Amino acid sequence: LQFLYFIGDLNMLFTPFSDPPASNRTDDKMAFLAGPTTPDWRKEVREALRDAGVKVADPVLDRETYQRMTEDQLKGQVKWELNWITKTCSVPIFWFPAKSEGAGEISVLELGVILGKNGDLVVGFEEPNKELEARVAYLRSDLKICRSIRELTEEAKRLCVSGVASRRRIKPGVDFVGVGCGAFVFDDEGKVLLVKRSETAKSEPGTWARPGGEIELGEDVEAALAREIKEEVNLTITNPTLLDVTTQVPPSPNWVAIGYVASVVDSTEVKNMEPHKHSAIGWFALDALPSPIASFVQGALKTIREDPCKHIPNWKGGTAKKRKL
Numbered sequence: 001l002q003f004l005y006f007i008g009d010l011n012m013l014f015t016p017f018s019d020p021p022a023s024n025r026t027d028d029k030m031a032f033l034a035g036p037t038t039p040d041w042r043k044e045v046r047e048a049l050r051d052a053g054v055k056v057a058d059p060v061l062d063r064e065t066y067q068r069m070t071e072d073q074l075k076g077q078v079k080w081e082l083n084w085i086t087k088t089c090s091v092p093i094f095w096f097p098a099k100s101e102g103a104g105e106i107s108v109l110e111l112g113v114i115l116g117k118n119g120d121l122v123v124g125f126e127e128p129n130k131e132l133e134a135r136v137a138y139l140r141s142d143l144k145i146c147r148s149i150r151e152l153t154e155e156a157k158r159l160c161v162s163g164v165a166s167r168r169r170i171k172p173g174v175d176f177v178g179v180g181c182g183a184f185v186f187d188d189e190g191k192v193l194l195v196k197r198s199e200t201a202k203s204e205p206g207t208w209a210r211p212g213g214e215i216e217l218g219e220d221v222e223a224a225l226a227r228e229i230k231e232e233v234n235l236t237i238t239n240p241t242l243l244d245v246t247t248q249v250p251p252s253p254n255w256v257a258i259g260y261v262a263s264v265v266d267s268t269e270v271k272n273m274e275p276h277k278h279s280a281i282g283w284f285a286l287d288a289l290p291s292p293i294a295s296f297v298q299g300a301l302k303t304i305r306e307d308p309c310k311h312i313p314n315w316k317g318g319t320a321k322k323r324k325l
């Protein structure tokens with residue numbers, strides 16, 4: 001599989017996962033064209049930006065190649081594009097022609113909105129599209145919707161050339177709903193691993209909670225769970241089992257959290273890998289939990305304590321003693 005890129009006046013072939021050009025400075029904006037490839041709207045945009053002195057990366061993925069790509073390849077492409085755009089300080093440009101062909105326009109737009117988390121983004125529709133525009137407004141209410149190729153290119157030039165590009169990183173839970181996952185990890189003695197949120201945490205500082213974090217773009221939930229546990233406490237988990245789904249709403253950061261319980265391969269490998277986020281970590285018996293417990297995990301811990309045989313892998317103890325969290 002290959003993508004054809006136009007960078008300035010030079011046509012270059014890249015493999016789908018090639019590294020971005022190291023020569024592009026972080027203050028040197030590059031336009032990254034995206035969205036449906038037919039009909040060919042890109043040439044007009046590319047030439048207008050080139051005339052304005054803007055470097056352009058234009059990935060062309062033909063319909064036949066797209067249809068041959070597996071789900072894993074498509075997820076890999078998404079991650080690769082995110083990495084490429086972020087490292088080159090590119091401004092993604094998404095245009096949706098009225099007669100666009102090919103599958104995936106909705107997912108492409110969602111990709112564009114998410115990519116916009118890392119900086120500026122230009123989105124345009126030749127004809128109004130209530131569904132897609134509602135998605136844009138929900139996730140990026142600050143974006144201007146362009147209605148013509150000319151308006152699209154002018155907005156792109158404004159961001160790439162005039163120096164007004166803010167590179168503002170919008171934040172999950174603040175500018176859009178964040179989605180995360182976490183797990184109550186149990187050792188062979190039935191003790192649960194908890195982490196103490198640092199005093200600088202934006203939500204419930206100084207409280208004890210389960211390890212976990214944000215699900216990344218294109219990432220499977222359980223893969224994200226395993227990654228986060230490894231990154232935060234150096235443990236490899238097994239047998240993750242869904243426990244609950246909770247929601248935090250404003251004025252707290254707006255997050256949806258997917259909770260699990262899991263076993264651990266070797267509890268002796270535990271280590272606080274992110275002391276800037278967690279001031280302490282520890283294994284605790286269910287009848288001797290630390291205080292205070294973060295509000296967003298209190299319900300899940302109560303559920304586990306009421307029926308540990310059901311929820312804790314290989315539980316060998318009796319019923320956990322009742323105690324207010």
